[in-house]
Amino acid sequence: MYNKIFSPAVIITIGALSLLAAFSMSFYVQSRQAMAQTPEQSKNSSSSINFLTYVNPIFGIKILYPANWDKQENTSSSKDNSTLIDIVAFSPPFKNTSDIVGKLIVQVDNISDIKPKTLAEYVNDTVSDLRQDFRVSESNATLAGNPAYKIVYTGLEANVDLQAMMVLTVKGERAYIISYTAEPEKYSYYLPTVQKMIESFEILK
Secondary structure (H helix, E strand, O other): OOOOOHHHHHHHHHHHHHHHHHOOOOOOOOOOOOOOOOEEEEEOOOOEEEEEEEEEOOOOEEEEEEOOOEEEEOOOOOOOOOOEEEEEEEEOOOOOOOOOOEEEEEEEEEOOOOOOOOHHHHHHHHHHHHOOOOEEEEEEEEEOOEEEEEEEEEEEEOOEEEEEEEEEEEEOOEEEEEEEEEOHHHHHHHHHHHHHHHHHOEEOO
16 A cells, blocks of 8 residues: 555545535635636537636646636645645536535646556555445546546445546656546536546646
8 A cells, every 4th residue: 555645645535525515615726827718619419518728837737628617726836746736626507505516626646756656556556545435446548648547436425425537647757637526416417528628638748
């Protein structure tokens, strides 16, 4: 078990589930960094969705997100290379305050000074930790043109039944993680949009 990396990663992942269930957005604050946004058009199977482009030049990532989704950024930075950082979170609009809709979070983990460094080892340890609390399945995937793994897991968090998906890749000395969480009945509804967001993800450096 590589607790130096994966235990914090899983704690943050489970914490994100708790935040979703409780509708707490306090961890995220609006970034003071200038981020480029340009409108782009993309179509899904049923309708046309207006997308904006989110770019983070500090961490070298780019992703499209629906114009009507909420965007919240974490301005905190870490001097510890082993710390997993939440870069940005996107949430779809909801009609009632009692709704639990969903959330997509982009994270970056600097693994330059630790082991394991391979994608397979990173994923295996992450899955092992997740299986302590959730039902987990995994499959091969791609992210930003790189080999990746998709992990789907379900279970209870804060007495709320939730379903989540995590796509991970390792490039150089960084791991890139995109997580999507929602109530099971809403998970499939937003999944086509989430998949387009994941497919648009780029690593710029």
